[in-house]
């Protein structure tokens with residue numbers, strides 16, 4: 309078992325350094341992610357029915373909608389989990405529609421999974437180290453230093469030498485984030501990462517995600533826990549029946565009668 313020498317950790321690694329240019333508007337810069345008229349069919353069902361979506365550089369966008377709206381399908385399409393039937397996706401102006409999930413990951417799109425999938429027999433530190441070596445291309449002492457830095461950034465340092473199978477749900481979610489960050493993404497896709505957490509745990513998770521946003525990472529976050537989402541995102545997309553129902557300012561989107569009806573059901577009023 310690889311043990312981390314906790315007291316030898318240096319934290320000046322660029323992985324955590326706030327991007328100095330994070331909030332500088334670049335005229336005519338392409339969006340971080342741009343999806344144009346995506347269609348994804350499952351038999352006769354259109355899970356995505358001509359969905360267009362975009363996230364600007366450094367933006368935090370939330371995606372909401374009732375069960376079956378197509379949120380997870382949109383996520384899978386953006387991450388490259390499966391091919392779409394038609395439409396196109398660009399990452400920072402580069403066409404990525406035909407690329408695999410791994411290729412997109414190497415380009416700078418990372419994701420977390422709804423159900424954390426760590427190597428449970430490995431320590432938290434080893435899990436991050438594996439992600440760094442596999443996805444981040446780091447080796448040796450550099451990888452160890454970067455792993456330590458990612459653990460600190462995600463609040464996991466005190467648990468560095470604890471097996472992943474022995475930590476609680478919040479720490480598993482933090483590990484999901486750390487593993488995603490190991491590939492040094494520009495865009496991170498968060499898949500219902502708040503699910504199952506207590507309110508107190510949510511506060512800690514929100515602080516972590518806000519920190520990522522403030523450091524300039526582009527965030528796309530699907531979440532059913534609306535109040536958590538609204539503490540981070542500056543733009544909201546509401547989907548229903550495979551389509552985008554409304555998008556824009558979060559408060560305005562949630563006040564939209566069509567959204568209230570679709571999202572909260574018939575008793576929305």
Ligand SMILES: Nc1ncnc2c1ncn2[C@@H]1O[C@H](COP(=O)(O)OP(=O)(O)OP(=O)(O)O)[C@@H](O)[C@H]1O
Nearest residue numbers: 350353354355373374375376377378379380381382
């Ligand atoms: N692999 C699949 N095969 C067949 N149908 C699917 C598949 N994946 C999703 N669907 C269908 O596509 C539609 C959209 O599903 P999706 O999971 O994207 O919705 P969602 O908005 O993420 O819902 P939830 O909030 O419940 O996760 C649903 O009707 C679902 O049953």
